[in-house]
């Protein structure tokens with residue numbers, strides 16, 4: 001269950017909208033921040049905080065790829081491997097992430113540091129290859145720049 005501080009944060013979000021259902025997406029984001037992923041407990045907490053049916057919470061959460069439905073590492077790498085990024089070396093970066101950090105697509109490194117999600121296109125085709133680490137955007141990636149960037153995420 002959410003603590004009082006988080007419930008107040010969600011109440012603040014609810015107050016912005018005429019319909020409490022409109023607060024569902026940001027509340028799910030808060031739940032993911034608090035629980036690390038959208039466990040059953042997290043989704044029940046959102047349902048109770050917003051007073052909306054659990055089915056609505058689960059249906060909404062399952063639609064968006066930004067919500068995690070299993071435990072993830074401390075940092076989530078979302079690497080694009082679609083056409084522009086693939087042409088400019090994204091698949092080699094996937095291999096590099098596996099050999100250097102021990103993280104495979106849709107997996108988490110043994111040390112729990114990184115999870116890797118393969119993305120279709122994150123809208124940065126002109127500066128490919130590109131990725132997000134958590135909510136931080138990075139572009140023009142190479143093995144060297146990828147390693148330099150990931151050193152910031154312990």
Ligand code: FES
Pocket residue numbers: 080081082083084085086120121122123124125128129130
């Ligand atoms: S193909 Fe990778 S950002 Fe568009």
